[in-house]
Amino acid sequence: MPVKRMQQLGEVRSVIREQFDYGMKRKQEIGEDKVFDFSIGNPSVPPPPEVTAELVRLLTEADPLSLHGYTPATGDRAVREAVAAQINAVHGTAFKAENLYMTVGAAASLSAVLSALVDREEEVVLLAPYFPEYTVFVQTAGGVPVVVPCCEADFQPDFEKLAESITEKTRAIIINSPNNPSGAVLSEDTLRKIAALLTEKSAKYGKTIYLISDEPYRELVYDGVTVPFVTPFYPATVVCYSYSKSLSLPGERIGYVLVPSEMPDFAAVYAAVCGAGRALGYVCAPSLFQKILPYCGTLTADRAVYARNRELLYNSLTAMGYTAVRPDGAFYLFVKAMEEDANAFCEKARKHELLLVPSDDFGIKGYVRIAYCVDTALIERALPAFEALAKEYQHG
C-alpha cells in the first residue's frame, strides 16, 4: 500500500474542485447556460495579445536549442535581471537577479519556501480566511498550521488574537493580499503593525519569524486601490508570486520567489529556497514562459471585465439582502451565508443551479466564495437565482 497521507490527498478532492466537477456534469444534463458556476478561480479573460505575439516570435526567431534548453535552477539570468528591473520600476525597490528564484507557479513558490524555512513541528500562522492548500504545503514541510481568524468587519488581522498565536514554536506567518477568498487588501497600517509584532516576537524568542507574502492577485485591484509592497516593511519577508492571474496563464505554471538582500542570513535563506526546489523535484521553471517575461512581465490581462463584474455582483447582491465586505482586489466576493452552516446554504443554492464554495476549507465558517472571473452575462442570468435563494430565507 502507498503512503496514507498521499493517498488521502489524492482521493479527497477540494470542495472547490468538487463543485466545479458537479457543474461540468450538471451543464451536460440541463444545458451550459442554465448552470451558474461561480466555483473556480480560473481567469475568464484571455492573456494580453502581446503574450501570444511574443511566444510566436520566440518560437520563430530564437535558437530552439537555447529557447527550450535547461535554464539554471534559479532561472535564466537575463530573465531574472529583467523581472528585478520591472519590480523596481513599479515599487521603487532595488532588487537584483540574485534576489529572484523563478518557479513553476505560486504553489511551487509556496511549497519551496515553506520547505526551506519550516522545520519539523514548527508552527506557521495562517490568517483566516486563507487559501486551503496552505495547510497542505505547511504539512509537507513537516510544520503545523495555526489558524487565526481575521476581523469579520474588514478582514484585516485581529491583532490581539494574532499576538496570542505567536509562540516560541512559530517559524512563519503567511499573508495573502489581495486575499483569496475575501478580496481584502492589507493596508499600510496593517503591514506596519504586523512588522512591529514580528520584530518584537522575533526578539523575544531569539529567532527570526518569517513573513511569507503570497501575491498572485497583486495586480488585480479596483477603484485605484494600491497594494503596498511588503518587503520595505519587514526585511525577513519572502514574496511568492505567480503570473497565473495577471497574465491569465494559470496552466503554464510560471512565477517566482523573491528574497530581499536585507533578509537576515540572506545567503543561507536564498540557498535553502534553491535547495528546497531541488529536493522537491523542480529542475527549472518552464523555459519558454520564463523568456516572455522581459517583454510581458508587467502587462496584465484586461481587468475591466472583473471590475464590471464586481460592481454588478456586489451592488445586486447587497440590494437583495446579502451581506458582504466590498472586495478591493482579486476576483472573489465573500458573502455571508444566510444560515449558520455554509455547506447547507450551498446545497440550497445548488437547487437554484448556483454553484458557490462554502467557506469551511478557508478556515472560517458561515460564508460562501463567489468567483466572479466569469462572463458578465452569466452574472446577469444568475441574478434571479440569487434573488430566489435570498427570498427562501427571508420568507422562511
Added chain:
Amino acid sequence: MPVKRMQQLGEVRSVIREQFDYGMKRKQEIGEDKVFDFSIGNPSVPPPPEVTAELVRLLTEADPLSLHGYTPATGDRAVREAVAAQINAVHGTAFKAENLYMTVGAAASLSAVLSALVDREEEVVLLAPYFPEYTVFVQTAGGVPVVVPCCEADFQPDFEKLAESITEKTRAIIINSPNNPSGAVLSEDTLRKIAALLTEKSAKYGKTIYLISDEPYRELVYDGVTVPFVTPFYPATVVCYSYSKSLSLPGERIGYVLVPSEMPDFAAVYAAVCGAGRALGYVCAPSLFQKILPYCGTLTADRAVYARNRELLYNSLTAMGYTAVRPDGAFYLFVKAMEEDANAFCEKARKHELLLVPSDDFGIKGYVRIAYCVDTALIERALPAFEALAKEYQHG
C-alpha cells in the same frame, strides 16, 4: 536560519553543474572552441520541426483561455488518451487515460512517485551507477537509499548482491534503462530476473516491493537495440517518463507517470501519486506543452548525430587504450579512469581542457562520464587532448 538540509542542497552544486560552470568560465578565458566540455546531458540537436510548428499552430488557432488554462491535476484528458494510445501502439499494451498522470518532467515524476510510495525509514535500492538526484528524492520522501553496484563487465545488475540488499525494510527499487551514466540497456533476461526476485521477496515479506522505472532515454538507442517495456514483466511497476531528451525540450518540463491497472491496489497507488504531486506543489503539467503531445508525442529529435558521436568516441578512445563498455543507449560514454581516483583523473583531464564528470556521485568509483550530446566537430577537436591524456598515463 533556514532548514539545514535545504540550505546544504542549495549550496552544494552537483559535480556535473560544477564542471559545466567551470567550462563556461574557461571558454571566456581561452575561447569557446578550445574547451572540450563533455559535462552536461543537454540535448545538442533541436526539437523536431513539427514541435515548433504545432506550438505556433496552437498559439494562433486555439482558444487562448483554454490553451493556457488549468488542466485537471492529472493532465488534460484528451492528452492522456492520446499518450496512452501512443504507448499502446509502440509497446502492444492496453493503457488508458486513467493510467497516466502528466508531470513537470522526469524529476517531478520521480519525486511524486517516491513521496507516494516510500514511507519514513523505508529503503529504496539504487543500482550503481545511478543518476545522483535519486538519493535527494528518496531522502525528501523520508526514505533511505541503499546502493548496490552492478557488474562492471556489462552494467547489468549483480543478482547476488541485489538479492542480499532486499530486506523487510525495502519498499522499492529504481531502474534506469538506457542508463545514465553507463548507457547500458537492461535486457529482457535481466527484467525477468528482477521480476522473479521482487515477486519472491514481496511474498517473503508480505508486502509489495515496487519497481520504479525511470525512462527519459527510452527512445535513445543505437544499432537496432530495443528497450523492453517493463510493466508486462512485473505488475507493481511505475514508469517515470520525460519528453526532455526524445523531443529535446529539457527546459520545458513535461513528462508523465504511468501506473498500470495490474498494479496491486491500483486505485490507492494512483491516488497517492496524485496526492504526492499535490503535496509537493505541482498543480498541473505546463498546459501548452501537454497539448502538443497528441501530435508530437512519438516524434524524436534527430538521433543520427548521437549515433555518429557514439561511434567516433567509442572507437577512437578504445583505440587510444581507454576501457569502456560500448553503450547501447542514452548519450553518455562511461570510461574507466586511468588511475584509481576518478577526481584526480578529471583534474588531469582539465589540464588538457577536457571536462569530464567523475563517477563518485553516480555511486561507483574509478570512472568518468563523457556526455556526447555535443557537436561532432567538438569530439574531433578533442581527440588529440584525449590522446595526450592517455599518453601521460601510458608513459608514466
